[in-house]
Amino acid sequence: MSSNLSQPERRWHQLQQQLVDCRQCSRLIAYGQDVAKTKRKSFEDQIYWGRPVPNFGDAPASLLVVGLAPAAHGAHRTGRMFTGDQSGRWLYRALHRFGFAETEAWEQKDDNRLIDTIITAVAHCAPPDNKPAREEIQNCSRYLDATLEHSQARAILCLGKIAWDAIAARTQRSSVPRQTNERRKVPAFAHGASYLTTQIGSRPTSETFVIGSYHPSQQNTFTGRLTEVMFDEIFGKLREKLTEDPNNRAP
Numbered sequence: 168m169s170s171n172l173s174q175p176e177r178r179w180h181q182l183q184q185q186l187v188d189c190r191q192c193s194r195l196i197a198y199g200q201d202v203a204k205t206k207r208k209s210f211e212d213q214i215y216w217g218r219p220v221p222n223f224g225d226a227p228a229s230l231l232v233v234g235l236a237p238a239a240h241g242a243h244r245t246g247r248m249f250t251g252d253q254s255g256r257w258l259y260r261a262l263h264r265f266g267f268a269e270t271e272a273w274e275q276k277d278d279n280r281l282i283d284t285i286i287t288a289v290a291h292c293a294p295p296d297n298k299p300a301r302e303e304i305q306n307c308s309r310y311l312d313a314t315l316e317h318s319q320a321r322a323i324l325c326l327g328k329i330a331w332d333a334i335a336a337r338t339q340r341s342s343v344p345r346q347t348n349e350r351r352k353v354p355a356f357a358h359g360a361s362y363l364t365t366q367i368g369s370r371p372t373s374e375t376f377v378i379g380s381y382h383p384s385q386q387n388t389f390t391g392r393l394t395e396v397m398f399d400e401i402f403g404k405l406r407e408k409l410t411e412d413p414n415n416r417a418p
């Protein structure tokens with residue numbers, strides 16, 4: 168770690184190191200080690216990262232993208248969030264198209280840079296069948312809390328219902344005149360659902376725009392449940408919200 172780093176930068180780097188060193192979820196650690204050893208045939212000449220995958224991007228950042236967990240032969244192999252599989256191809260294409268990544272590159276750890284953006288996940292270890300257990304998500308929640316605090320994001324993109332629920336559990340919809348308490352509840356997950364919040368956990372924040380999207384998993388993109396047009400609409404909205412005057416926002 169460079170000695171020229173500011174205190175917040177140093178703490179951000181320390182968080183990534185804590186993540187990489189974490190061994191709390193024995194099931195995920197054992198699974199990850201086994202995958203890294205047995206490998207997929209098409210990657211048998213590669214050395215798998217094989218550990219928890221840290222956040223990608225530098226804090227603070229205007230946009231925080233929250234995914235589910237590293238894919239066994241994607242991020243768990245390459246060591247960078249959403250890198251090395253088709254989900255990443257979709258995500259980095261859209262990020263680049265709307266000015267959140269320098270290029271569309273999605274295949275290797277060092278082939279791209281984010282612009283004012285961080286990519287994180289509710290679980291930082293690859294789970295069997297892409298399904299982290301509730302307890303494992305709970306174990307990893309301290310890292311999501313720390314990431315939210317460091318990022319100071321003004322917009323949060325939740326990829327899939329589990330990411331949405333994780334952010335919903337930490338936020339409350341901002342009140343607006345004549346709204347009842349009932350309507351201040353965060354809406355249920357849907358592709359394109361959104362709300363504004365001024366509180367994350369117990370911490371007041373500047374107004375933050377939260378939006379949900381179907382996850383760009385092959386299950387969704389191969390079936391046409393999520394199309395490039397639908398995904399671009401989400402990123403267009405994010406860009407619009409981050410560009411407009413924060414004092415004049417509507418969800």
Ligand code: SF4
Pocket residue numbers: 186189190191192193195196219290291292303306307308
């Ligand atoms: S999922 Fe999170 S809490 Fe569990 S071992 Fe991986 S980094 Fe640690």
